[in-house]
Amino acid sequence: MTSEVKEKVDNILFRHNCEKKELINIIQEIQKEYRYLPEDILIYTAEKLDISQSKIYGVATFYENFSLEVKGKNIIKICDGTACHVRKSVPILNAIYKELGLTDKKRTTDDMLFTVETVSCLGACGLAPVITINDHVHPKMTPESAIELVQSIKKEEM
Numbered sequence: 430m431t432s433e434v435k436e437k438v439d440n441i442l443f444r445h446n447c448e449k450k451e452l453i454n455i456i457q458e459i460q461k462e463y464r465y466l467p468e469d470i471l472i473y474t475a476e477k478l479d480i481s482q483s484k485i486y487g488v489a490t491f492y493e494n495f496s497l498e499v500k501g502k503n504i505i506k507i508c509d510g511t512a513c514h515v516r517k518s519v520p521i522l523n524a525i526y527k528e529l530g531l532t533d534k535k536r537t538t539d540d541m542l543f544t545v546e547t548v549s550c551l552g553a554c555g556l557a558p559v560i561t562i563n564d565h566v567h568p569k570m571t572p573e574s575a576i577e578l579v580q581s582i583k584k585e586e587m
């Protein structure tokens with residue numbers, strides 16, 4: 430772990446007074462900073478908080494929002510809940526996979542620009558089919574409109 434990373438993590442811990450009861454908030458901030466939970470940072474955090482590694486891994490794996498896997502800069506979530514599924518979310522997912530060269534088994538692009546995930550309901554069923562890109566909701570998608578969105582992000586990133 431570089432001294433720069435250490436300093437960042439120390440700042441997060443400092444903001445939470447290095448308190449064990451702040452563990453979830455601390456992990457949340459680490460994830461926000463790195464978009465996932467790097468192993469060395471989790472181990473360092475456990476040491477600093479004087480808790481076991483199994484405890485911190487227990488928390489990190491319990492909550493769906495936490496990820497131990499590195500993620501891309503842009504997170505695309507495709508809803509496959511009932512309302513979205515019946516309004517054809519699967520063709521949208523497949524179109525995005527194809528556009529980005531991804532599959533069910535490979536969900537992050539090699540350039541680390543995109544991660545594609547499916548979720549069970551985004552809480553906007555009236556707007557189905559819905560996707561979010563970096564938590565911004567895009568309603569009533571079609572495969573074509575979803576690809577347009579992805580392409581516009583690609584252009585911005587160029």
Ligand code: FES
Pocket residue numbers: 508509510511512513514549550551552553554555557558559
């Ligand atoms: S099922 Fe997709 S938003 Fe609820």
